[in-house]
Amino acid sequence: MARLRNHWGWGWEDEALAPDQLRAAAAGLAQHLGFGAPEPEPAVPLERVVLPDSRLRAPASAREGLFADDLPTRVRHTYGRAYRDVVRGFRGRFDHPPDLVARPRDEREVEQVLEWAAGAGAAVIPFGGGTSVVGGVEARVAGAYAGAVSLDLTALDRVLEVDPVSRAARIEGGILGPALEAGLAPHGLTLRHYPQSFQFSTLGGWIVTRAGGHFATLQTHVDDLVESVRAITPVGLWESRRLPGSGAGPSPDRLLLGSEGTLGIVTEAWLRVRPKPVHRAGRAVRFATFEQGGAALRALAQSGLHPENCRLIDAREAALTFAGDGSAALLVLGFESAHEPVDGRLASALALCREAGGTWEERAEGARGGAVGSWREAFLRAPYVRDVLVAIGVLSETFETAITWDRFDGFVSAVREAVGTAVREQCGEGLVTCRVTHVYPDGAAPYFTVVAPVARGEEVERWDAIKQVAGEAILAAGGTITHHHAVGRDHRPWYDRQRPEPFAEALRGAKSAVDPAGILNPGVLLGPSGPARAR
Structure with missing residues (x-):
């Protein structure tokens, strides 16, 4: 049986602290900090959570298992793991839950979900490991959408190919950090990209949020490890040529890096890997x-x-x-x-x-x-x-x-x-x-x-x-609103002021070209959004 994530906090549900362990941890932390209640408050259990009825119905033509609308699945796809997300989940408050959760098993099913959502006027919120700390996976969308679909990519979880000569690997976008490293280990290789969320975040999530990783110098972001990217957009395939570098115009990869699911769904990428360190x-x-x-x-x-x-x-x-x-x-x-x-x-x-x-x-x-x-x-x-x-x-x-x-x-x-x-x-x-x-x-x-x-x-x-x-x-003071946590919905007000307006217009143009119905993660990077209006 597949392990389930904690419905409100971090980690696996079966790793949650028992009541006596929680009280001991609470007392110790309150003493160490000098504040906080030594007696912990219990979280609202999943069985007491109430959600509004789903506004969407899965298409009859969908393959069995592609869509789900049960309460536990919708709850687990409502939030990322920012403090404000964890607090709301702890109290049983799940604002803006998705109406459906889609879990495609291949690229064809990704295409089917996007095609159906565009026709239904539904927003699509890409969901990797669900570790966003900036509101990036919450279906908090403006506009007259018929509903929202959380697109869970974690079934795309394989290391597909390893090129030991070039030291690169082709890996699916929904793979979690530990599985990625396990897939490279038999080859004596490692990506060596360890964000704090490594255990529960995905390669695709790292790419679209420009995640910061293990290295404190040189290859600080996943950007530096990407050789090429393959993504599905509402209008077709976006795939860059696999090269060590290219001066052929603006880079297709660079535009997907940091796009936060607004331009396409990352299904695969070639990544630069290295031998495991021994010294x-x-x-x-x-x-x-x-x-x-x-x-x-x-x-x-x-x-x-x-x-x-x-x-x-x-x-x-x-x-x-x-x-x-x-x-x-x-x-x-x-x-x-x-x-x-x-x-x-x-x-x-x-x-x-x-x-x-x-x-x-x-x-x-x-x-x-x-x-x-x-x-x-x-x-x-x-x-x-x-x-x-x-x-x-x-x-x-x-x-x-x-x-x-x-x-x-x-x-x-x-x-x-x-x-x-x-x-x-x-x-x-x-x-x-x-x-x-x-x-x-x-x-x-x-x-x-x-x-x-x-x-x-x-x-x-x-x-x-x-x-x-x-x-x-x-x-x-002249800083950036984020170095590696991404923009999401929470950082939008400052991001809008930080970026040059001509660039914002160019980004809107790119969004309109690949997502004419405006369904992909509306409100992230660009907005306000609505069906068929991606501005």
């Missing part, structure tokens, strides 16, 4: 201030050493994740290679850290031990921990951005101050922490976390108010 070396480097750590990051990013891991965590987040005592910022630094030892690169990197005031233990700190291991475990468990925080009345959410080095220190300070003020106004107290997830020669990607007590029933309202301040502070 590793790393350290946890401590800095008296976050600014000193930032100076070290810049030196590392501009050195040509290209560390695979280069993440700076401020002192408060280090303490929050048990990676430190709150007295120092922590730089998680790591190198890896499939071909040669990396100790020399690490030694050169540590010399740069020393010049910026960094200190470290001389013994190596493995990825699963010491401060590095503590932070890594907290990073991987964060989505699960957030579910417990919801149960004890604690707001826990993140937002990320990117900025050039010349503005880095002032930018982080200004955003942290603005959001900190908003947190105090909305919640009375709380924490705003910052880490840097990816670095470039010309800048970095700060990633902020908000943790605060919140009155039960007011969670969404309070977070939306804080998020509004965060978005305004980011744009005012």
Whole structure:
């Protein structure tokens, strides 16, 4: 029997904490944070959820199993996993559920769903692993649509072909991260793309959201791993030629990257893969201030050493994740290679850290031990921990951005101050922490976390108010509204202001050409939308 996802939170349903485990976790977290109720509130069970009747009926010609309209399936395809999604699901509130869920097993069935939806005037919301944190998979659509169909691509889940000579693999778009890596493992290869959602997100989802992955330098986004893409649009097949590079006009792949399901359904892609690393070396480097750590990051990013891991965590987040005592910022630094030892690169990197005031233990700190291991475990468990925080009345959410080095220190300070003020106004107290997830020669990607007590029933309202301040502070200081979380519906107001208007018009034109009925993920990137009007 297939495993089922938790209908409101992170992970598998059969991995949910038992009541006694939940109480123990709640008490420990409340004590560690200094706020939150030690007695957790129970989530509304699935059997008590009520949805409006479906407005759509599956076509009689559809193959058995292609469409479903039962309540559990519709519930599990209503939301992504942003804080506001998890809170609403926890309370049994499922706004804008899809009327039908389609699960195609091949490209022909994808075409059939799109053809039927266009004729029926139904919106189609592509759904991979359902891990969007920006409202990208919610059927929150404007316009006179007859209903909404959630298009679940997870049956397209195979590694189809491996080219060991070119080091590339042809992989279906609905495959989850663990299955992708398992399919490459027999060939001694890896994609080595590990977003925090790796366990439950899909390759197609990574491509259309320009997901950030394992590497903190060089190949930071899935963009850098894509060789070619194959997608189904309402007007036909969109497939680029498989090439290492091409100067033949604007790239067909680049337009699909970041398109968030508005231009087509990614069914396959050729990805650049690599041998699994066998040589590793790393350290946890401590800095008296976050600014000193930032100076070290810049030196590392501009050195040509290209560390695979280069993440700076401020002192408060280090303490929050048990990676430190709150007295120092922590730089998680790591190198890896499939071909040669990396100790020399690490030694050169540590010399740069020393010049910026960094200190470290001389013994190596493995990825699963010491401060590095503590932070890594907290990073991987964060989505699960957030579910417990919801149960004890604690707001826990993140937002990320990117900025050039010349503005880095002032930018982080200004955003942290603005959001900190908003947190105090909305919640009375709380924490705003910052880490840097990816670095470039010309800048970095700060990633902020908000943790605060919140009155039960007011969670969404309070977070939306804080998020509004965060978005305004980011744009005012010159940053981007998102570095790797995508735009979705939640970031649209700031994205509309960030992009050049001539580009927006060009995007509308492309949308109109490939989706003339305006059915694909309306309201994401472009809007307002309606059937047969994709503007």
